[in-house]
Amino acid sequence: MENKKILVEAKNLTKEFTTVSSSWGKSKGIVHAVTDVNLQVYEGETLGVVGESGCGKSTLGRLLLHLLQPTRGDVIFDGQNLGELKEAEMRNMRKQMQMVFQDPYASLNPRLKIRDIVAEPLTTHNITKSKEEETALVEDLLRKCGIRPEFMYRYPHQFSGGQRQRVSIARALALNPRLIVCDEPVSALDVSIQSQILNLLGDLQAERNLTYIFISHDLSVVRYLSDRVCVMFLGKICELGITREIYADPIHPYTKFLLEAVPLPDPEKKKEAKDMLTGEIPSPVNPPSGCHFRTRCPFATERCAAEAPELKEAAPHRYVACHLV
Ligand code: SF4
Numbered sequence: 001m002e003n004k005k006i007l008v009e010a011k012n013l014t015k016e017f018t019t020v021s022s023s024w025g026k027s028k029g030i031v032h033a034v035t036d037v038n039l040q041v042y043e044g045e046t047l048g049v050v051g052e053s054g055c056g057k058s059t060l061g062r063l064l065l066h067l068l069q070p071t072r073g074d075v076i077f078d079g080q081n082l083g084e085l086k087e088a089e090m091r092n093m094r095k096q097m098q099m100v101f102q103d104p105y106a107s108l109n110p111r112l113k114i115r116d117i118v119a120e121p122l123t124t125h126n127i128t129k130s131k132e133e134e135t136a137l138v139e140d141l142l143r144k145c146g147i148r149p150e151f152m153y154r155y156p157h158q159f160s161g162g163q164r165q166r167v168s169i170a171r172a173l174a175l176n177p178r179l180i181v182c183d184e185p186v187s188a189l190d191v192s193i194q195s196q197i198l199n200l201l202g203d204l205q206a207e208r209n210l211t212y213i214f215i216s217h218d219l220s221v222v223r224y225l226s227d228r229v230c231v232m233f234l235g236k237i238c239e240l241g242i243t244r245e246i247y248a249d250p251i252h253p254y255t256k257f258l259l260e261a262v263p264l265p266d267p268e269k270k271k272e273a274k275d276m277l278t279g280e281i282p283s284p285v286n287p288p289s290g291c292h293f294r295t296r297c298p299f300a301t302e303r304c305a306a307e308a309p310e311l312k313e314a315a316p317h318r319y320v321a322c323h324l325v
Contacts, residue, residue: 001317004042006076007179007211008064013037013073015059019285029285033059035235035292036073038311043178046205046212048226048243050219050258052281056235057215061181064213065097066090077179095125098172102184104164108156114167115152118142121174141170146200162193169200173208181213186221198225219258223247228317231255234284234292237311241318251320253297291323299324 017031034056041047041064049057062068064075066082075082077093085093101107108117118138121127128134139149145166156164165185172180182201186194202225204210216222222229222243229246231239231254239252250256282288282295290307294300303323314320 001042004045006040007043007078008041008213009076010037010039010060010064011074011076013039013060013063013075014071015056015063015068016071031284032235032287033284034063034070035287037235037237039230039237039240041179041211041213043211044205044209045227046214046225048222048229049213049215049232050217050222050229051232052217054234054281054284055232056284057232058183059235060232061099061183061213061215065099065179065181066093067099095121095175096177097179097181098175098177100165100168100172100180100182100185102187104161104168104188105156107168108164108171110156113153113155114142114147114159117156117167118152118171118174121171125175127175137174138170141173142167144173144204145170146196160193161189162196165189165197166200169197169204173204176208177210179211179213181215183215184217185214187216187218194221195224201225219247231258234282234287236292237319237321238293239318239320240311241315245315245318251314251318251325252322253299253324254293291321 013034014036015034017033019028019031037060049060051057059068063070066075077097080093082090082093115135115138118141119134122134122137128137138152142149142152147163147166147170156167159167186197189197198221201212205212214222214225226243228241229243230237231252233254239246239250239255246255247259250259282292288295289305291297291300291304291309294304297304301323307323309321309323311319311321312325314325
């Protein structure tokens with residue numbers, strides 16, 4: 001870790017959304033989507049970001065790509081603060097960072113042929129000098145992603161879900177990016193297809209030294225691909241560390257419960273493990289004081305209500321936010 005180059009860094013990254021009452025157009029409250037996240041992502045690694053729905057993981061992914069403006073805090077990409085870049089500089093920077101979405105059908109324009117979908121970023125950034133060069137590049141990208149180039153004049157609806165995700169990945173690769181944020185990229189696919197797409201992502205990473213931020217609610221999928229894992233709850237990082245160490249020995253109570261709920265094949269036992277988490281996920285509009293996890297945590301004390309735990313190094317390369325650590 002020490003000798004690795006930091007590609008992306010979040011510094012006190014915070015995103016709040018104002019919710020508006022539909023009838024009066026008045027502000028109803030503030031959604032604390034991401035709160036004070038500090039994170040470093042190393043070049044060539046896969047950082048898995050896990051947590052239940054609404055924990056802020058997708059918002060974090062979009063903030064790191066500067067698709068969303070932070071309310072506070074900074075994103076540093078390759079040493080440059082994205083918030084300080086001029087429009088033209090940011091446009092140029094965008095080539096280096098791409099996203100693959102959960103639903104490949106919704107993210108592909110149904111009226112465009114596959115060739116034009118994959119070529120779109122090349123056209124936008126004036127990468128190729130002729131149509132022939134563009135087509136050759138599209139063919140090459142499709143082939144690398146396991147789609148036969150002769151299919152490039154078909155439309156998205158003529159492909160299966162897995163094939164459409166391959167097309168999305170080909171499009172994401174078109175500008176030769178360094179960072180790809182994959183937001184639940186296999187969640188909409190059958191289990192048998194999931195491993196094919198994960199293998200494709202792994203092969204492309206090895207070939208191109210890609211850096212992935214891999215967002216998923218599925219801990220087994222994250223384990224398969226990630227070098228490190230970041231566990232989030234209600235907009236904050238609970239635990240961050242090397243994947244095999246976290247899965248072997250989780251420290252934060254929330255990570256423990258998440259992992260206890262995963263590997264049990266017996267649905268009754270799985271339910272039991274889930275039930276160990278008391279209560280519903282609190283609202284991000286009105287998060288609990290102190291530790292955001294305290295209303296679900298069986299170990300919570302008065303201190304947990306009064307004081308938010310900081311993310312501290314609990315062991316080498318392991319960071320945990322809990323007063324018990
Ligand atoms: Fe539980 Fe307190 Fe630790 Fe939060 S800080 S996880 S409430 S023990």
